[in-house]
Amino acid sequence: MQNLTNRSKVVSKREMSLAEKIYFPAILKGLWITLKHFFQKKASYNYPEEKREFSPVYRGHHVLKLDDEGRERCTACGLCAVSCPAEAITMIAAERKPGEEKLYREEKYAAVYEINMLRCIYCGDCEDACPKEAIFLTDQLVSTEYERESFIYGKDKLVETLDHRIDVSKRQTQEVADFKKNKRYQHNR
Numbered sequence: 001m002q003n004l005t006n007r008s009k010v011v012s013k014r015e016m017s018l019a020e021k022i023y024f025p026a027i028l029k030g031l032w033i034t035l036k037h038f039f040q041k042k043a044s045y046n047y048p049e050e051k052r053e054f055s056p057v058y059r060g061h062h063v064l065k066l067d068d069e070g071r072e073r074c075t076a077c078g079l080c081a082v083s084c085p086a087e088a089i090t091m092i093a094a095e096r097k098p099g100e101e102k103l104y105r106e107e108k109y110a111a112v113y114e115i116n117m118l119r120c121i122y123c124g125d126c127e128d129a130c131p132k133e134a135i136f137l138t139d140q141l142v143s144t145e146y147e148r149e150s151f152i153y154g155k156d157k158l159v160e161t162l163d164h165r166i167d168v169s170k171r172q173t174q175e176v177a178d179f180k181k182n183k184r185y186q187h188n189r
């Protein structure tokens, strides 16, 4: 028979030695490894008593931002939904009516905007795709729930409120800040 590669190994079928048969040295070796780890710094945290500090750019659940005048920035263009690899975002667009200029910044807005947090993989693609700087991921964890439906976050959970603005400035890296200084890309101001 011809070998496909020269990496084949001959399996040893030798008899076990007495030390191997009684397992005692192997047990001692295992205990020694356990003892060594016992005095090392723990890799785990006793959550929820101990909480780990997150990275400032940790990707937790999303926020839909308001502009400086308190109007929703999202214009329901759908780019976030198209860019989402998990198909977690759905929305229904609506046209702004006269008198709603203080609620919605653009003539089109998302009447319904939902993210399925069970589908989301927190990749941040929606944040990158948004031309209106409307959606950002935050450092907040998605809360635990008992029902699957509770993980579908609508505007009630996603849109920030005027009295609880969420600071996303720390997510703006130097590269992003430099990019925004370019006049060609200031269409969303």
Ligand code: SF4
Pocket (backbone or CB within 6 Å): 080, 083, 084, 085, 086, 087, 088, 089, 115, 119, 120, 121, 122, 123, 124, 125, 126, 127
């Ligand atoms: S973070 Fe990624 S997976 Fe989650 S909604 Fe945004 S694009 Fe989709």
Ligand code: SF4
Pocket (backbone or CB within 6 Å): 073, 074, 075, 076, 077, 078, 079, 080, 081, 129, 130, 131, 132, 133, 134, 135
């Ligand atoms: S969040 Fe941004 S990308 Fe998504 S629909 Fe709204 S404006 Fe478009």
